[in-house]
Amino acid sequence: MTTATRTKDITPLDSIQFEVLIDDTPVTACEGETVLSVLQATNMKRISENDRQVVTGAYCSMGVCHCCHVKVNKQHKQRACQTLVQPNMQIETLSNRFKEEGLGNGEI
Amino acid sequence: MVKSNPVVIVGGGPSGTAAAAMLGKYQIPSIIVEEAPKIGGVIYRGPLRKTASVPHLDDNLQRAMSALRTRYENNRHLIDLKLQTRVLGPEGKQQLLLSENGELTTQGYNELILATGCHERSVPFPGWQLPGVMLLGGVQLQIKSGLVKPGAKMAIVGTGPLLPLVACQLHKAGVNVVGVFEASSFNKLAKEAVALLNKPKLTLSGLSMMGYLKKHRIPFYYGHGIVNAQGSEKLERITVAPYDEQWQADHRHTQTIDVDAIGVGYGFVARTQLAMLLGVEHKYTKVSGYVPKLDSNFLSNQENLYVVGDSSGLLGADAAICEGQIAAIDIALQRGAVTTSVALKEKRKVMRKHARIARFRFGFDRFSERQDGLLNLAQDDTVVCRCEQATKKQLDDAIEQGVKDLTTLKMRTRIGMGDCQGKTCSSYALDLLHKAGHQQNSKTGVIKPRFPLDPIPFTFMEEILDEQI
């Protein structure tokens, strides 16, 4: 599988690097980074689909707006801007329990 | 023994670290609770990953970041730094419930300093939810802390000194900045020149920022602002227009510009949820929203509870440092760690500095004072509350039916009932209520913060804290 390319880094990746998976595609990530910076480094803008099925991207980058929710290691609604990357982390964008797993017996 | 029990400081930004350092000067230990992985606050946190250099960040910034770290390092033997730790809310008297790296703990205190900073004011306009539309501070965090370019072709819209600063930083980082749109007119800026002269170093830096933009042919428009954002799945274009003195957009003279990201900065709001939850009395200010009522030592109506930095009112990082120091001096005095005369001398020195900074700041505040025209950008179907997707029309209808306060507005339209607890939408909704002529007080004009201040997994409730055994 080809690794997704990071095209938006401002400075070279100097620190300890490892792989994370973004939507099943391996991407290089650096120790200390947030999930959001890795997503943005690959030029990904459409990050989250919220509980009302609206697709959003990074907005405040500081954990206040809840617009950058991703699924991390099977846990829903993790703020990408507040989550630090770990080796082999599984990140899923545009993920929402309302779409997945056929939950419930109908839309509310 | 009171002397040895640490002062608890929530927030490791400029004011929080300054307070810890000043306490350290008088041998008083402190605990800093900081939600990020590094100290410095949004402004001085700097790169989160290791990097050899940050050529896109100017010298002033790098000096300030370094000074903050030094302040901490010089006192680290007295500072217990808890990074990636959030306050969920109060738990009992003089105690906070914390989430420390995903584990619940409690932290008792005798004195508490809240240094929780600010967040940006959101202004809804058609298309503001498109991926690629970001808050100015969000853009800054990405280039300063994330070390990533938020876009390839960007515009900056808003008001105030951050606009040219971010434009320069973006350009230095390799982004094509196609325009900067300042809402206020140049004439208005000229009027504030007297205040700006108060802090000559900063103004010069302002001028040199404008010089940089000119040199690199980055157009800077006064009296202009955003009208809407467009794109099918993400941001592709924005429409800008001249703004009159009330920031009302002139729809006859619009310009559409291709961009893939923008930074929007129309002001800030003090982050006061924790202070409110702790029962601190607040008052309304146009610039910062609701801020705590404090005495000259930044002490609130709650016993031994101080609020400093931008969370006490937006005055920027330099003022925040002074405020942290003033609160710390007062605590040192109360604890008998310093004589009254020395404390007074220290305090006066810092307060003079604070006053100078404030005067300068007020110049910019007057220049950037929010005008009602912004409220008209949103159309009937423009979403105001992103969490609940409540639209402007729903708010307008409720106000027309006689709703006069924010909580009832929340009950009618669901604004503020989402995950962000109203941080993103409530300032705009409050402005709408004010525009309709409904003055508020600190009870009716806020969406009451609730425990937990951030959503927490149900599984946290299975944990048994030490005190519960």
Add this chain to the structure above:
Amino acid sequence: MSKYDVIIAGGGAIGAACAYFLSRDTELKVALVDIKKPGNASRASAGGLWAIGESVGLGCGVIFFKTLSKLQSEAQGEEIPTMRPHQLPDCFFELALKSNAMYPDLYEELRTKHNVDFKFERTGLKFIMYNRDDELYADQIVSGIPHLSDQIRWLNAEQLKAEEPYVTPDAIGAIDFKCDHQVNPYRLVEAYTEAARQNGVELFLHTEIEQVIREGNKVLGLKTAAGELRCDTVINATGAWANTIFKQATDLDMPVYPVKGQIVLSERMPKILNGCISTSDCYIAQKDNGEVLIGSSTEEKGFDTTNSLDKIQELSRGAMKCLPILNESNIKRCWAGLRPGTPDELPILGKVPGIEGYLNACGHFRTGILTSAITGKLMTELVTGQPTSLDLTPFSVTRFFDKA
């Protein structure tokens, strides 16, 4: 100085209902004076219309009074006396059921004539049984209400699983109260208020009541922050704060006091519950927005409305036990409300002997949302001198004076 026929003190579920019914059924000039105090019960409520459930001591009751099985697990082997279900008297059943029956029509009426929607939902209320002791408890409940047996269904484990797939498979069954449904409580209050406003009721919102205006034993009106308002009748619907107005009107005290209840609310979830749920640990209702609401505690802490970790934990754990999917969900928000409690758990309604121009509409404890409709109707009947829909004697404040 303004003159009205009726002034309603308090604009929560009870006061707003009174305003609506008065404005719907009479030509009287009505004013409503309201200020929202921290913990006001209407906005804190879960919104259950649990007529039978609350009457037989489920909902809040069973959590507070506890089932035998819960006591056993807590006592860890020590002897415990037999717990009987805590059933309220027949007069309460009548009040609750009569009110309950009004909601379907009320819902349609408010929606079609006034364009307000309080999200009435037919859910039923299921008491989930985890073990044989819970089953015995349920048995006792059912045998205490033979006249209502057609409103109760027994579900075995399989049936429960089919109807409520997200309830833990460890449950052995449930009893379902078929007529116990739910509404959105704050929307109900807003609906009554807006409909009343459309009907011409004058609203004095965000307005503090300073003093009851009296001449001897005749109540003449209210002195408020918006000025003096005079009237023929004052209705006291001030919730947990009702004794203040009562005292000013009568120089006596009535036993209405705040009973704190904490609530845990989840983030928005897809539909995981068909019915409302009652267990020995908590009650659970999924509201119209998808959030799962879990309640509640019963605490006497004065007017304190802070959340405490111990209660939040208890409620959360109880809910996670019943709905394991919550293990993968977030708590979005917690709060606390102040129920207007009374010693016998019955509301305080109607005239006070010897006092003119004053009516009680207080002490609704755990069931204010449910009994708001009947209270509105009863107050309207009292004001217009009609015979009341039910006998108000058991609800009179004098029942407390006899003891004195």
